[in-house]
Amino acid sequence: MSTHVLAAGVAVEESDGTVYLAHLTTGQILVAPGAAGAIVLDALGGPTMPGPGAAPAADREHILDRLVELGYLRSVS
Amino acid sequence: MSDLPAIDVPQRVARRFGHASAQFLADQAAVRVLHLKGPAVDPGLRPDRISTDVDVLVDPAGLSAYLAALQAAGWHRETSFATGSPFGHAATYRHPVWGYLDVHRFWPGIELDPADAFEVLWADRQSRNFAALTGQVPSRLDQRVVLCLNLARSWAGGVAPDDLRLLWSELPPDTRRRVRQRVAQLHAEVGFSVLLGELEAHRGERTYRLWRAVAYPSGRIDEWQARWYAARGPVAKATILARALVVNRQHLAAVTGHHVGLQELTAAQWRRITAAAAEMRSRARRRGGRS
Numbered sequence: 001m002s003t004h005v006l007a008a009g010v011a012v013e014e015s016d017g018t019v020y021l022a023h024l025t026t027g028q029i030l031v032a033p034g035a036a037g038a039i040v041l042d043a044l045g046g047p048t049m050p051g052p053g054a055a056p057a058a059d060r061e062h063i064l065d066r067l068v069e070l071g072y073l074r075s076v077s
Numbered sequence: 078m079s080d081l082p083a084i085d086v087p088q089r090v091a092r093r094f095g096h097a098s099a100q101f102l103a104d105q106a107a108v109r110v111l112h113l114k115g116p117a118v119d120p121g122l123r124p125d126r127i128s129t130d131v132d133v134l135v136d137p138a139g140l141s142a143y144l145a146a147l148q149a150a151g152w153h154r155e156t157s158f159a160t161g162s163p164f165g166h167a168a169t170y171r172h173p174v175w176g177y178l179d180v181h182r183f184w185p186g187i188e189l190d191p192a193d194a195f196e197v198l199w200a201d202r203q204s205r206n207f208a209a210l211t212g213q214v215p216s217r218l219d220q221r222v223v224l225c226l227n228l229a230r231s232w233a234g235g236v237a238p239d240d241l242r243l244l245w246s247e248l249p250p251d252t253r254r255r256v257r258q259r260v261a262q263l264h265a266e267v268g269f270s271v272l273l274g275e276l277e278a279h280r281g282e283r284t285y286r287l288w289r290a291v292a293y294p295s296g297r298i299d300e301w302q303a304r305w306y307a308a309r310g311p312v313a314k315a316t317i318l319a320r321a322l323v324v325n326r327q328h329l330a331a332v333t334g335h336h337v338g339l340q341e342l343t344a345a346q347w348r349r350i351t352a353a354a355a356e357m358r359s360r361a362r363r364r365g366g367r368s
Contacts, residue, residue, distance in 0.1 A: 010097050010208040012090045020086055022094040022208060024101040027151055027174045029086055029094060076086055 011044075013037060021073065023064075029076040030064075036072040043067055088129070091176060092116055095131035096207035098150075098175040103212075106146040108139030110213070111198055113181070113223055117205060117214045123224060123243050130169075130177035136199070137192045140182055144168075147180070158182060159320065160328035163291060163304050164230075169331075186226035186268025188284065194263055221245075222259050222269075229271035232292040245272055283307055298356050324349055 009023040019037035021030040021044075032040040043063055067073040086094070092115050103110040113132040135143050148154075152170040155177075161167050164185035170178045183191035201216035215223060225244050228236050248256070260269045267279045271292045279285045286303035294300065301321040308314045324345045330337045337345075 010094075010210050012093060012208050014087075014090075020090050020094070022097055024098055024210075027098075027172065029091075029174055031086070 011041070013041065020076075030068065030073040031076055032067075032073050039072050040067055043072075089116075090208075092131060093208040095175045095178065096212060097210040098172070099131055099133050099178055100207060100210050100212040102146045102150055103133075103135075103143060106139065106142045108143040108146070109136040109195075109199060110134065110143070111195075111202060112205065112207070112212045112214050113184075113220075114227070116207060117212075117220075118224070119214075119217045119220055121243070122217065122220055123240055130179055131175075132167075132179045132181060134181045134184060134195065134198070136195050137182060140180075144180065147178070152178065155331045156328060159316075160325050160331075163287060163300055184223055184226060185230055186265045186288075188264040188267070189262075197263060218255060218259055221256055222263065222265065225256070225260075225272055226265060226268045229268045229288070230291055232271050233294050241272070283309075296356050298353060322349075 009021055009025075011019050011021045013019050014037075017034050017037040019032040019040050021032070021040065022028075023030065044067070064073070068075070096112055096116060099110065099112070110133040113134055115131065117132075147170055150172075152172045152175075155169040155171050158165050158168045161169060162185070166183050166185045167179045167181045170180060172178070183194065187194045189197065198215045198219050199213070201219060202213040203216060204211050205214045206212075214220065221244055224240075228240055228244060245253070245256070257269075260266055267276070267282055267284045267288055270276045270279055271288055276285070276288055276292065279288075284307045286299075287307040290300040290303035301317065304321075305314055305317045308317045324342060326337050326342055329342065329345055333341075
């Protein structure tokens with residue numbers, strides 16, 4: 001299990017690649033199962049990472065929404 | 078998306094998110110908290126076990142601010158400090174996503190003033206990551222003291238042999254000495270004596286009856302008597318007396334899991350009175366039999 005600070009919250013990555021993302025401000029848990037985990041980590045990488053992670057907060061939220069729309073991230077009820 | 082199978086968050090992940098959420102709110106409210114138990118415990122201190130809730134000890138000076146932050150973030154209080162346990166040390170909150178959180182205003186067994194005790198524990202704290210968010214946990218020595226006192230509180234329900242072995246009975250003499258020194262510094266001797274089988278040595282101390290009632294329960298009346306003895310000052314004692322006699326609707330709702338109407342409350346009140354009367358009759362008979 002490894003952990004990450006992402007643009008949209010904090011995440012735990014399991015050994016099978018699954019990423020659980022905790023959106024602490026909205027009180028939501030999102031999951032990217034299996035291989036989708038790596039895509040989400042790349043897309044939402046922390047502010048020290050190049051790419052979208054360095055984008056303004058509003059853009060990062062937009063990226064998060066798009067990841068949900070595209071099915072990489074799913075809300076956990 | 079709605080056709081996709083539901084995914085459960087593993088407990089070990091959910092608990093880390095719970096601690097992260099508790100820390101996130103503490104940071105927002107600028108309140109110091111120490112994370113206890115579960116993933117906050119140093120490796121090797123006790124057997125790995127999936128905890129079902131998150132425990133934090135809150136700086137008493139920031140308690141009101143922290144509780145307000147919890148409420149604003151959608152946490153609902155399940156039990157209050159007054160109704161949570163005989164010690165009155167913790168309130169339980171629940172969040173639909175993050176789960177259960179026990180907010181401690183002091184740790185049962187530590188009788189040093191709560192603000193002073195928090196400073197003592199805080200001074201030796203260490204950092205820990207909870208899902209990549211940094212929180213504070215007590216030192217390894219203090220974790221041992223906290224977990225030993227927790228074992229003492231669970232004494233009546235039976236204590237896992239591995240817990241007792243790892244936390245106390247198989248410790249090298251030097252570590253035991255340091256634990257006992259810390260116990261003394263925190264004024265936690267009475268609770269700690271339960272683990273040692275030496276509670277009777279503290280007969281006459283303010284909290285002796287409470288620990289006896291918790292570790293060796295003998296009835297609700299004994300427990301309420303013990304709480305009355307342990308309460309500091311006339312106001313606290315009067316509050317205990319009132320709570321002993323009157324059923325708390327909020328607590329009953331938490332226990333039953335539903336809203337409690339007047340009829341159910343009245344029935345519960347009647348049960349409490351008749352149970353107390355039956356226990357008093359039984360005690361009187363026992364006394365009569367001994368004389």
